Amino acid sequence: MTDRYAVIGNPVAHSRSPEIHGQFAAQTGQRISYERLLAPLDGFWASVEHFRAQGGCGLNVTVPFKLQAFEYAQRRSERAQAAGALNTLVFGDEQVYGDNTDGVGMVRDITGRLQVPLDGSSILIAGAGGAARGVLLPLLQAGARCVVVANRTESKALELAQIADDSRVIGCGFEALTANRAAGDEFDVVINATSTGLSDAAPPLPDDCYRAARLAYDMVYGARPTRFMQRAIELGCSNVSDGLGMLVEQAAESFRIWRGVMPETEPVYLRLRESLALA
Ligand code: ATR
Secondary structure, eight states, X not given: OOEEEEEEESSOTTOOHHHHHHHHXXXXXXXXXXXXXXXXXXXXXXXXXXXXXXXXXXXXEOTTOHHHHHHHOSEEOHHHHHHTOOSEEEEOSSOEEEEOOHHHHHHHIIIIISOXXXXXXXXXXXXXXHHHHHHHXXXXXTTOSEEEEEESSHHHHHHHHHHHTOTTEEEXXXXXXXXXXXXXXXXXXXXXXXXXXXXXXXXXOOGGGGTTOSEEEESSOOSSOOHHHHHHHHTTOOOEEOSHHHHHHHHHHHHHHHHSXXXXXXXXXXXXXXXXXXX
């Protein structure tokens, strides 16, 4: 019997998850199938029910359904609870379990593949939407000394800091960043969690935010460095990365949750990077 999995989203045609999970399955000898599931924008619930009725074992969830998936799950991990959204569903005999592997995927990419320690670090996150919220708890659990969440709409950054309920998290607007650093605060890691990349722009961070950064990390990925990465390089940050490694690591964590075996991520990452460059 082949166990069935899928990624559900709208749109979903661009998703790399089927090839990633296909490679994980081949590597670990797991007999699974993994497909793309395009759900109508108003039809997430019905599509999931249909997939389950056909014997589906689990789903990855992508835009715009991560919040609805959160509602759908009957039991959730702590990190999913903190994120308020989830990207992994597991269909048990009795209950639907939900997890969010995005944050741990990013932390593993940064500390493992990129070899940048987060323990004791000062982190700046640009953006306070779902992407930022999804990574906050795993960054704190990785030992961050301080996480500043800066956002165009300051109130959303303040709200996120309040939700995090941890004295290490500070919310502010972009303008306040210069004043903060005048007090001697430097950022070891700068993360772009805004959606500015979609419009080929960079978040309006003050230039000196990158001054001491050991890494500028964009959560989105592409064939070329994003505007945010380009800006960081221009301002003297020698270590920049997009979020392709995060994509592979979050998938590996979902695979582990479903199959109980952790696949090797590096060969899958390298192959994806190569195919992106050729695209
Ligand atoms: P996601 O789930 O990708 O986080 P989202 O919840 O819509 O998407 O959040 C988008 C984030 O990008 C927000 O922090 C948004 O800032 P606002 O809260 O002020 O809207 C940020 N963002 C989008 N376009 C931006 C821009 N041009 N400049 C700065 N920030 C931007």
